[in-house]
Every structure is written in structure tokens, then in C-alpha cells.
Amino acid sequence: MEYLIGIQGQDFVLVAADNVAAHSIVKMKQDQDKMFKLSDKILLLCVGEAGDTVQFAEYIQKNIQLYKMRNGYELSPTAAANFTRKNLADYLRSRTPYHVNLLLAGFDETDGPGLYYMDHLSALAKAPFAAHGHGAYLTLSILDRYYRPDLTRDEAMDLLKKCIEELNHRFILNLPSFSVRLIDKDGTHDPEKLIPVGAK
């Protein structure tokens, strides 16, 4: 039902998420932001079971901020991803596992851009591009075909638009708008909200 996508370029990471918060057949909210800011250059995109997403993402968010307050410096994207995965894994075999699928996107001064894919079984993989949700089945092949490691920002945006148009064309659910963010060495930017033509 929900959709996340991330594309890593040479010196940036482009991420997008849909904006629908649904409850059985009803769209309760059409401008829900599924991206959580962990720091200036790290974003956590979180989808999954209704309450778990926000609870888990905010828990991670506050802990990352706490780390910064205690130690005076921020966690790198790699460290943040591993911390998130560790928490998911710890709760996995508890009485209250978190059923969430995540993408963590960040920019590190030394390592450059990074996109990390995590799922509800607390798998972690650093990937050049990734997607979550039913829409992923439709768009991963597009990413496979057109992705290159040296994409420019505009090319990555075009690739993203291609994926979203495919969703608009083939996906049974109507996802009317998507939030898009770009992370590079200057921080997080909001280029535009993508609204596929023909969707209302």
C-alpha cells in the first residue's frame, strides 16, 4: 500500500515516499510525511504497521539526538543504520516486535552518500537504489535498467519520475502525491512534491 524509494548518486541521495495514511478503505490523510529527520544529513523513511512506524522512527530519532547531546558530535549514516538495525533485531524476538520497513539515506563527510535498506526482519543492506512496498515490484526493474552510479541530480530525478509514472499507470491503488527530498553535502533539500498527471 505504501511506497518508498531511494536512489544514490555520485554525491547525493534522492529519496521519495508517498503521502497517504490509510485505514482499511479510507484515506485518512493525504499529506502524511513519512520521512523522519535524524540529523541534518540523515533521513529515515519508515512504512509498515500503523502505530509502529511513528513510534519506532521517533524512538530512533530521539536516541540519535540524545547521542549528539551527550557526545557533542553526530552519528554517521553507517552508525545510525546499524543502530537502527540493532534495535529492530532486539525487538524482533520480543513480545512486541516492530513491523516496519525502512530506508535510511545519509551523507557522510568521509564516506560520501549512502542508502541503507532495512526490513521488518532487521536485515540491513547498503544499496545503490532500493524501494519498499507493493510498488517496489513494479519499479525495481526500471531502476535496474536505467540506474548508473554516476547519475546527475536531474537524471536521478527523471528516473524517479519514471518510476512514479509507472506506479500511476500500473499500480491498482491511487497514490496521488509523493514527497521528495535530496541529501547532499549541504544538507537536506526539498526539490518539489511530485504529483503524477492524471492523479487527483
Next chain:
Amino acid sequence: MALQDVSGFQDTPMSHMWNSPASLSGPMGDTTPLLDMADERILGWGRFKSSERDGGVPLRFFIPPPQSSVPFRCDNRHTSLSSLSTSSSPPTRRPFPLSHGTTTLAFVFQGGVIAAADTRASCSGLVACPSAQKILPIHSHLLVTTSGSGADCMLWERILAREIRLYQLRHGRRLSITGSAKLLSHMLHPFKGTDVCVAATLCGWDVEEVRVEEFKGKRVDRMGSGRDDSISPAKRPVEETVMSTSDACSQDDLTDSACERTRHAVTDVDLTRSPVRDRCGPKLFYVCSDGTRLQGELFSVGSGSPYAYGVLDGEVRWSLNEEEAISLAREAVYRATHRDAYSGNCVDLFHITAQGYCRRDREDLREEYHRERERVLKRGKEESEEDKK
């Protein structure tokens, strides 16, 4: 309830059973109480461990282990919880199936927040009460519309009211609507996966610079009274245009977390300073026992909600005046009660402004039905007269 808590009064001998950690510990013999895992970390509920604090109300509920036949929860939780059932008491059986029928709605417009709900409390096919109250005031600027299981809603609404009042007494300022929604959501989180069913919308108006000062019994209440002129009318959030540059909404969500962060830090250190950011104005939140917490401008909850959405989605605008908004809310509830078997009887309408909430008289929807019929008849007559001409 608050007084009971503060004075540590326990009036029932049963309370020790609810509150002693021993009854809640798992079969492995470990001493961690049943609900300890996530909520301790999230809320810092360690202070609720001691039995005195809870008074007669069991804040830590003894949750019977779930039956494997409960269909609507995901399998992860069941497999992990069923291991506990072997050594506990046999699973309790529900004497009748719970069912939730209602229509509640709330929306924001330039004149504040309108909240409306029907008054039928149903229990499967039986109308248990034709005059229930589903919109409950928490304080002068916050209402909760309740849907789901009636008993759960009543209890959790009272717990929320208690916690908000305690916050006010402890911190000297009233908790914002956003904070109240978050508080309720976090309090409900440990019960996720159980049969607790609460779907509430919190409707309120955040008042700027709210201060309640207590001087040894003499209360000086400055909230609302002299401040109304300085409160600017609610501003319409920026509307998105198709394929345009980024709007304010997405940016705000990211900065929200930063601002709330600093606000909490400030409150703990210095109580005399006002919050860093206090967006005054109408607020509407949807909080559900499955953990959802959404802020929005229009919500309808319950079995009759799709019908209500059908009426509201086309008509709700920011620029409605009060009369139009109220009649729109009334009509939406009426249409929902007409079609939904589990909603009906009367409609309760509330209107919240910067000065607080005001409640209209309960209106019987039968009258509305008859008025509608007359209108249709009259319109039919007029059309046939015109055709004749």
C-alpha cells in the same frame, strides 16, 4: 482520580492484585512486569511501578493472554505471546463479540473546530443506549470524540483528562493539543495487539501563553480571559499547487521535531519561560489504539464514516461561516445515520473557538428526516408547477 493519586489512597482490597509486579511477571520467573518493554523507555513509566501511585485505578492492567482465534492481529505478536499462556490462568472468554458502531466527525475551518457525533450506542444488533454521549470535553479548549469500544473510550478519556491535569499542575502550563495527542498515543501503545479499541479525535484550540498559576490555594486563571484580542484568527495553511515548488507543510514536519525538542528542554529547565514555539489556533488529531496519530483538518471515524466523508469531502472549505459549518456537520451525520444501521438517534454538535467550546442542544435526527422529506416534496411540487407553465 487525581486526588486519589496524589494522596495515595487505595480504597479496594483488589488493588494490590492489580498493582503487584508479581502477578504480572512472565512464566520464566523473571521479574520484569508484562508491560515493561517498550513503554518504560518511551514514557519513563518507572514512576508508576509503585502501587501507591495508581490508587484504585489499575494503570497497569492485567492482560489475559490472547486466544489464538483472534483473527485481526498479525501473527508475530501471537506466536510470541502464546508462549506465556501455558503457565497463566486459562484464557478468558469474551461473553459477546465487541462491535463498534458510530459516526463521529470533526473538521477545522476559519471559525474554529466543529465536532459532531451521533448518540447511538449499539451492541451488535441491539441499541444499547439511544442517548449516549460520544463527544466528551476534557478541558475548556479540548474535546475528544470517541469511537470503538465504549468502555475503553470512557476509561481512556478519563485517564487522558487526569494526565493532562497532572501535567498542568506540575508544569504550570496547559499541555498543548499536539502534546495531548502524543500522550494518549503513547499511553495506548503498550496495549497494541490486545482488544483495546479506541479511535478518538482530539479537537481543540491551542491558546497562546497559557498560564495557570497556583498560589497556595488561591487560583489565578489567566487562560483565555483577556488574551482573546491578541490571538490572531487562525491562519490558513499554505495550499499546494500542482507540480510547483515545495510547500510549507513538508518543511514544517521536519522542523517540528526540532522545535519540539527544544521546547521540552526549555520546559524542564525553566518553568517561567513560555514555550519556544506555540502555534496557536485550531487543531485536530486522530489517535487510534493501533498507534496511529495523525494531524489533519477533517476526520470522520466509525462505521458511518464513509457516508460522512461522502458529504464532507465535497463541501468542507476553510471559508465556511459558522452556520454553514454547523449545518454541514449536521447533514453529514444525518446522511451517515440514514445509511448506517449502527448510527442514529440524535446528533451532538460542538463548536470550539479561541474562547473555548460551546455545545449546541442535542437534535433528534427524526426531525431532520421529516424536514428533508418536506423539502423534497416542496421541490417536487415547484418543479411540476414550472413544467406546467
